[in-house]
Amino acid sequence: MLQVVIFLIILIVVTYVAAMRYKRIYRNIKLGKDEDLSGDEAQRWKNTLLVAFGQKKMFKRIVPAIFHFFIYVAFLFTQIELIEIIIDGVTGRHRVFASSLGMVYTVLISTIEILSFLALIATFIFLARRNALKIPRFHFDDMGWWPKLDANLILLGELALVIGIFTMNGADMALQQIDPTHYPDTGNLALSSLISPLLFEGLGKDMLVLLERAGWWLHVLTVFAFILYLPISKHLHIFLAFPNVYFARLRSRGAIMNMPEITKEVSSMLGLTEDTTDMSAELPEFGAKDIDDLSWKTIMDAYSCTECGRCTSVCPAHITGKKLSPRKILMDIRDRTEEVAAHLDTKDDKLFPTRQPSEEYSMKHLDDGKSLFDYITREEIHACTTCNACVEACPIMIDPLTPILQLRRYEILTEAAGPKDWTPMFTNLENSSSPWQMPQERDAWVES
């Protein structure tokens, strides 16, 4: 009874805190600009099935793909066991599905055990890849102490989950022999039936009960810890990867996001449409300076990023020692979003100078003297060749190129700044319709 009360209290607290934290992520994503990403549901579901569920793009690098797949499938299947754990926790019963499902239960839990074992191997390999083999993309300059610790904490959490499962199931099998009325027959579980005789047989009943409970609580508390930890971790991809792939832009990679407001102005300048521009209107800002200038999808990209570094490892600028790292662009966008979110949460009036008392605390009133340019330097955005290697590399269809180009637009169109070499290029394009200033005519080659 005491366990049920404790479990219920923890469950209610975790559910409440988690709801607040995930609501906050949702609000933060909505800080971005509207972008219509509806339509062509068939293609979107196809992407979600192949790329998100099927991990298609992971398999370009076969070794990590296989081990990641173990952990991923184990994660999906363990959700079934989690349902039972929660029902048991709330009702105070024990293995509520065991007697009703019978043989199916044995197969199901055995499958979870085999997958958990594979996930265990994968976890050790991933710890080794990060910490012993030091795979370069986990140690580029853009990886600070927190991203590295974050990655290891997740892997340690996964170890805890698997240890919990095997302790719980192994001790349970031994208890089924001693006390069959309280411990319903689960059948021979694939791995616990092997572990149990080695580790648990011969132990006293009290000890076994203690171990079974310890395994059960370790597992469920680690699950709860994960749920609360994900919103501040790169591991959030386990949820966001799916919507992120679903909402990925379907237009050609070659088509940069259009700016219809400029089409309107240029058309009237060229005399193609009636001049309807209001000259007295304040000059609008173009491009992106802060996160509310980016699309909501870019902010979701940032929250979905697992910091795997596949993008950065194929970026030609990064390969040749330049500062640009597409992964860092996404990490910076998330960090800046979190900073803005913290201001919106603390509601410090000094940071919202233009806000009227009747108005909500929103980004349009925020002035903390900072922007994305405090995170991302000009040098980084100037180095991009728009080659799309990063876009191609991302296993969950994150697009690092769009924010880079929006930052460039802000620099060029709003600030009239940018690399000095580009100024003559723009002038030439405007005056002679070519990036170069040439003495001869465009068709001079015909006669040469």
Added chain:
Amino acid sequence: MEQDDKVLFMSDMAAQGKEPEILFWVGCAGSYDTRAQKITKALVKILNHAEVSFAILGKEENCTGDPARRAGNEFVFQMLALQNIETFKMYNVKRIVTFCPHCFNTLKNEYPELGSTVEVVHHTQFIKELIESGRLQVASAPGEVTYHDSCYLGRINDIYDIPRDLITAMGKTIEEMPRSRSRGLCCGAGGAQMFKEDEPGDKRINIERIEEALETGAETILVNCPFCTTMIEDGLKAKEKQESVMVYDLSEMIVQNNGWN
């Protein structure tokens, strides 16, 4: 053929009330850059030998705006784009062939949103079409080459096999670089990098690429983009290999194989 370098202008044809089968979009590099002009002339020869009715815009052609848009200058991009689209409408252009993948991409993928309805093909696609319809014969001459996928033809427009088919049709075997097709490494020119100094770093991107190309041992590097051509040749010069290793656009290789030089 007597006059395989004959070029007609859209304006002249229009004056005679004629419309060509295709508009040959030359592009800024093809018009002004002395190296790229050779590619322009190679393609002109191919079109004439295949008896394709084509014309160019000449002075009426503007940059597509690709470098402006990628540098962030949407105003300049749209000024150029909207003027070009007006020109297409004026001449009732239905189909464009271009050898510059940047022009190809912008005309094909970015102009429709601004009102263009013109069909756009890259010269590799068009040449393959000419071969398949029997209008063009390509002579076979064995040899070993390596092929550099440009970003704007390959990764951005998913055209990997057509250029390789052309190379095979010329009797060549391809020694692929480790980073090829969707993993192809950029030459370093895209995104308006062609028109500015590099940011500080360890090396230039074209050097990274040329080292990879040289490792294949091939003495011919085939490309499909005038900017890649420049970058790869610059890389060869830096490695002092410009005498022993040659860089050709696919159209130049065809002209050479067919003995039309």
